[in-house]
Amino acid sequence: MRKLSELSRLFLNSLLSENMSLAFFLGILFMLIESGTIKQTAIKGLKYMSTVFVINVLGWFLHTILPGGLDPLNPAIFFLTTVTGVTVLKYWGELKGEWFGLPRFVPALGLFFGTQLLMQKGSYTYPEMMTANTAYILGGYLLFVLIAAIKEEIIVSDAAPVFKSYSTLLAAIAMLALGVIGIQII
Amino acid sequence: MDKNLTILEKVMLMGLLPLLGATNNLKQALITAVSAVLIALLIKFFARFISEREDYHWYLLIGVGITLSYIFYIAIIDLFPNLEVFINNYLLLLGVTPLIYIGASRSENKFFSYQKDFFILMIFVGALREILGKGTIFSIQLTAAGYPPLGFVKDFPGAFLIVSIIYLLVELLRKDKASLQEGSEKIV
Numbered sequence: 001m002r003k004l005s006e007l008s009r010l011f012l013n014s015l016l017s018e019n020m021s022l023a024f025f026l027g028i029l030f031m032l033i034e035s036g037t038i039k040q041t042a043i044k045g046l047k048y049m050s051t052v053f054v055i056n057v058l059g060w061f062l063h064t065i066l067p068g069g070l071d072p073l074n075p076a077i078f079f080l081t082t083v084t085g086v087t088v089l090k091y092w093g094e095l096k097g098e099w100f101g102l103p104r105f106v107p108a109l110g111l112f113f114g115t116q117l118l119m120q121k122g123s124y125t126y127p128e129m130m131t132a133n134t135a136y137i138l139g140g141y142l143l144f145v146l147i148a149a150i151k152e153e154i155i156v157s158d159a160a161p162v163f164k165s166y167s168t169l170l171a172a173i174a175m176l177a178l179g180v181i182g183i184q185i186i
Numbered sequence: 187m188d189k190n191l192t193i194l195e196k197v198m199l200m201g202l203l204p205l206l207g208a209t210n211n212l213k214q215a216l217i218t219a220v221s222a223v224l225i226a227l228l229i230k231f232f233a234r235f236i237s238e239r240e241d242y243h244w245y246l247l248i249g250v251g252i253t254l255s256y257i258f259y260i261a262i263i264d265l266f267p268n269l270e271v272f273i274n275n276y277l278l279l280l281g282v283t284p285l286i287y288i289g290a291s292r293s294e295n296k297f298f299s300y301q302k303d304f305f306i307l308m309i310f311v312g313a314l315r316e317i318l319g320k321g322t323i324f325s326i327q328l329t330a331a332g333y334p335p336l337g338f339v340k341d342f343p344g345a346f347l348i349v350s351i352i353y354l355l356v357e358l359l360r361k362d363k364a365s366l367q368e369g370s371e372k373i374v
Contacts, residue, residue: 025202100200113279173341
C-alpha cells in the first residue's frame with residue numbers, strides 16, 4: 001500500500017510540478033513550433049509522445065544493463081535511441097522539411113534526448129520508470145494540445161499584431177506553470 | 187508565427203532551452219553561454235568538412251555536438267571544481283540545442299550575429315533572474331537577505347515570464363523601427 005502511494009506521488013509530481021516541459025523545459029520549443037490546429041496537434045501529439053515513451057523505455061533498459069564503469073557511454077546510447085525515434089517519426093511522415101535552415105527534427109531532439117537524461121538522473125527502478133514515463137508523456141501531451149489551443153486563440157484574436165507572437169504564448173505558458181506550482185502548494 | 191523573424195527572435199527560439207534552463211543565476215548563464223559559443227564554433231569548423239546535408243550528415247554533426255557538450259560538462263567540473271554548483275544538465279543539453287548548429291545551416295549565414303545575440307541574451311536573462319529572484323548579483327547581496335524583489339522569478343514560471351517579456355520588448359522595438367521606416371517612405 002505504501003509503495004502504491006509512493007508511485008502515486010511520483011506520478012502526480014511527474015505530471016504536474018515536475019512536468020518535463022514546464023519544469024524542465026524539454027520539448028517546449030518543439031511544441032511552440034509544431035503545434036497547429038487542435039485536431040492536427042492531438043493526432044501529431046499521439047505519434048510524438050508514443051515515440052518518446054518507447055525510446056525512454058529503450059534508453060532506460062540500455063543504460064541499466066550497461067556496467068556502472070561505462071556510464072560515460074550513456075549520452076551515446078541516448079543519442080542512438082533519439083536517432084531511432086526521429087527515424088520512426090520520419091517513417092510516419094513527420095519532421096520533414098526545414099526550420100531556419102536546419103532539418104525539422106533538430107528542434108525535437110531536446111525532447112527525445114532530454115527526457116532520457118531526466119530518467120537517468122532519477123535513478124528509477126522499473127515500476128518507477130514506467131510511472132514517471134507515463135506521467136511525463138501524459139503531461140507533455142496535454143501541454144502540447146493546450147499550447148495548440150492557446151496558439152489558435154492568439155491567432156484568431158483581435159489583439160494588435162505585436163501580441164500575436166511567441167511572447168504571448170510564452171506568457172500563457174508562464175501562467176500555466178504558476179498554476180502548476182499553485183496545485184503543488186495545495 | 188515563424189515568418190519574418192529577426193535574428194534576435196530566432197536566437198530566442200533556437201536557444202530557448204538554455205535560455206530558460208541555464209539562467210538561474212549569472213554565473214550559470216555565463217558558463218553555459220561561453221560553452222555554447224565555443225561548441226557552436228567547433229560545430230561550424232566540423233561542418234566545413236561535410237559538403238552534403240543529408241540526414242545522416244546531420245546525425246554525424248549532432249553526435250559531435252552531444253560529444254562536445256559532454257566533454258565541456260566533464261572538463262569544467264574537472265578543471266574548476268568550485269563551479270560545479272553552477273553547472274546543470276542544460277550544459278549537457280547544449281548538444282541538442284538548435285542554435286549551436288546554425289553554423290552548419292546553408293540558409294542562415296550570419297553565424298557571429300547569432301552567437302553574439304545569444305551571449306548577450308543569456309547574460310541579460312541570467313542577471314535579471316538573479317537580481318529579481320534572489321536579490322543578488324554574482325552572489326553579492328543587493329537587497330535585504332531573504333527578501334528578493336520577485337522571488338518566483340528564480341523558479342520555472344519566472345523563466346518563462348522573463349523570456350516572454352524580453353521577446354515582447356524585442357517585438358515592440360522591431361515594430362517601432364518598421365513603422366518608422368514605413369513612415370519615412372511615405373513622406374518621401
